[in-house]
Amino acid sequence: MAWTVRLANALLAGCLVISAAPAARAADTVTVGAEDSWYPFSGLVKGKLQGMTVDIVREAFKTVGVQVRFEPMPYARCVALARSGVQLACFDTFRTPDTESEFLWHSPSLFRVDYLVYARAGAKRRHLGVRDLEGRRVAVTRGYEYGAEFDRNTKIQRELSSSDESNFRMLLAGRVEYTITAKIIADKLFKAHPELARKFKVVGLVSRNDVYMAFSRRHPDGPQEMARFEKGLRIIRENGRLQAIERQWLHRAD
Numbered sequence: 164m165a166w167t168v169r170l171a172n173a174l175l176a177g178c179l180v181i182s183a184a185p186a187a188r189a190a191d192t193v194t195v196g197a198e199d200s201w202y203p204f205s206g207l208v209k210g211k212l213q214g215m216t217v218d219i220v221r222e223a224f225k226t227v228g229v230q231v232r233f234e235p236m237p238y239a240r241c242v243a244l245a246r247s248g249v250q251l252a253c254f255d256t257f258r259t260p261d262t263e264s265e266f267l268w269h270s271p272s273l274f275r276v277d278y279l280v281y282a283r284a285g286a287k288r289r290h291l292g293v294r295d296l297e298g299r300r301v302a303v304t305r306g307y308e309y310g311a312e313f314d315r316n317t318k319i320q321r322e323l324s325s326s327d328e329s330n331f332r333m334l335l336a337g338r339v340e341y342t343i344t345a346k347i348i349a350d351k352l353f354k355a356h357p358e359l360a361r362k363f364k365v366v367g368l369v370s371r372n373d374v375y376m377a378f379s380r381r382h383p384d385g386p387q388e389m390a391r392f393e394k395g396l397r398i399i400r401e402n403g404r405l406q407a408i409e410r411q412w413l414h415r416a417d
Contacts, residue, residue: 191228191229191230192229192230192231192232193224193229193230193231193232193251193384193388194231194232194233194234194250194251195220195231195232195233195234195250195251195252195253195254195376196233196234196236196240196241196244196245196250196251196252196253196254197212197216197217197233197234197235197236197241197253197254198216198235198236198237198238198241198253198254198255199212199235199236199237199238200237200238200304200325200326200327200328201214201238201255201327201348202214202348202351202352203215203347203348203351203412203415204216204255204276204347204348204374205217205235205254205255207235212233212235214412215274215408215409215411215412216254216255216273216274216374216376217233218408218411218412219273219274219396219399219405219408220233220254220273220376220392222395222399222404222405222408223392223395223396223398223399223405224391224392224395225395226394226395226398226399226404227391227392227394227395227398229388229391229392229395234250237305237306237325238253238255238304238306238307239305239306240306241253241254242256242306242377243306245266245377245378245379245382246265246266246379246381247379247381248379248380248381248382248383248385249382250379250382251378251379251382251384251385251388252376252377252378252379252382252385252388252389252392253376253377254273254374254375254376254377255273255374255375255376256308256374256375256376256377257308257309257310257372257373257374257375258272258373258375258377259308259310259311259314260311261308261311261314261315262308262377265377265380266377266378266379266380267377267378267379267380267385267386267389268375268377268378269375269376269378269389269392269393269396270393271396271397271400272373272374272375273373273374273375273376273396274373274374274409275371275372275373275374276345276347276371276372276374277345277346277368277370277371277372278309278310278313278343278344278345278368278369278370278371278372279343279344279345279346279349279365279367279368279369280296280341280342280343280365280366280367280368280369281331281334281341281342281343281344281349281363281364281365281366282334282340282341282363282364282366283334283335283337283362283363283364284361284362284363284364286364286366288366289366289367290366290367291341291366291367291368292367292368292369293310293312293313293316293319293369293370294316295367296313296316296319296341296369297316297318297319298318298319298320299319299320299340299341300320300322300338300339300340300341301319301320301321301322301339301340301341301342301343302321302322302324302329302330302331302333302334302338302339302341302342302343303321303322303323303324303330303342303343304323304324304325304326304327304329304330305323305324305325308372309343309369309370310369310370310371310372311370312369312370313343313369313370322338322339327342327344327348327349327352328352328356328359330342330343330344331349331352331359331362331363332359334363335359335362335363341366343369346365347413349363376392378392
């Protein structure tokens with residue numbers, strides 16, 4: 164009788180372990196928002212999310228045993244969902260005085276990017292900074308941060324659009340005088356759209372920014388998942404994997 168009871172208890176315990184296993188596996192999968200139009204950092208290409216940030220985030224989480232699922236969406240929506248707590252996190256985000264208190268920030272950052280001023284190829288002005296754009300029409304992407312000095316300057320006439328491609332097309336059409344983006348973004352865009360190539364040139368610099376995955380302060384898992392991500396990010400920075408991903412994307416032909 165005692166043996167029968169022990170056997171029944173053992174079987175019950177085994178069933179509990181088996182039933183708990185899917186929950187444990189589910190707990191090691193996180194879902195984050197991903198900017199869908201900032202390629203080659205993060206963008207939808209032929210219906211698939213690709214980019215340097217995508218690979219860095221995936222590798223950092225993988226290093227600490229976490230699988231990540233990405234939800235591609237426009238950047239403005241991504242940030243809004245993370246800010247409200249609906250989404251765990253969102254990338255690619257700049258840490259500025261205006262966003263500092265809205266999110267949780269990991270250390271170190273993912274990488275650093277320069278935001279350059281582009282004009283049409285025949286433009287004469289050069290070495291422009293933020294103040295040189297005051298009173299000028301500048302195409303920018305809705306919801307993007309461009310650095311505190313630019314973002315807080317109300318004298319700049321901003322023309323909002325949904326993407327860097329739209330910004331360059333506005334610039335080409337003469338609707339604006341300038342647009343702002345990173346060089347690698349512009350170069351990839353010109354390769355994808357040859358009709359835009361050789362139509363523009365760099366005429367200034369507005370900011371140098373560290374890029375992050377912004378974790379939600381209002382999502383219940385925000386602090387613990389940021390800690391796990393931060394641990395993984397430090398590991399891949401120290402073992403060279405992060406730098407290898409950067410080199411791979413900087414030298415891609417597409």
